[in-house]
Amino acid sequence: MSTLTRPNHIGRKISRIRELKDMKQEALAQALGTNQQAVSIMENSETIDEEKLIQVAKALGVSVEAIKNFSEEGVINYFNTFTENDFSHSQGTNFGSNNVCTFNPLDKLIESVEENKKLYERLLQAEKDKIEYLEKLLKEK
Structure with missing residues (x-):
């Protein structure tokens, strides 16, 4: 057998x-x-x-x-759960198409740009303070 x-x-x-x-x-x-x-x-x-x-x-x-x-049929059925749902959408390229974005990506991008701008301004101010301190030290000597 x-x-x-x-x-x-x-x-x-x-x-x-x-x-x-x-x-x-x-x-x-x-x-x-x-x-x-x-x-x-x-x-x-x-x-x-x-x-x-x-x-x-x-x-x-x-x-x-x-x-x-384990069974061959089980494996086939497992993979069919992906393809049956996905190929019913547009051209079958939506693997995991149940994903829903709960925020506006552009809003997140703008937030990160604003945060980077604030960090840059703080860094620039720190550098100005350092230069001012060093000039003060030079004048004292």
């Missing part, structure tokens, strides 16, 4: 998650402190002991439950 037809083939699920994360077997092996051959054997195993599964989940940056519940 092919591993693709077995819904609870943990090794195959680990392999698919690793591939989706664009991780090679060698990289996973290094994270687990083992070699590529051991990862290959693990990915061909239908079951894996819980302790090893915890280590693999940590190395992949996912939860043990994510590995156990």
Whole structure:
């Protein structure tokens, strides 16, 4: 029986998650402190002991439950939630189109320009005060 037809083939699920994360077997092996051959054997195993599964989940940056519940259909459905909403807008370039700006960006720009102007004036005054103080010191000598 092919591993693709077995819904609870943990090794195959680990392999698919690793591939989706664009991780090679060698990289996973290094994270687990083992070699590529051991990862290959693990990915061909239908079951894996819980302790090893915890280590693999940590190395992949996912939860043990994510590995156990992984399905190709779930991944497809997950990505479809992005595209179904986004392509209904204009030309599909509105990824994350639910963002709403709660302020006027031009107002914020003007505020920052005014703040910079005030800082510059304070710096200029400090320099004038310093020059005045230095001139005073020179006259006293």
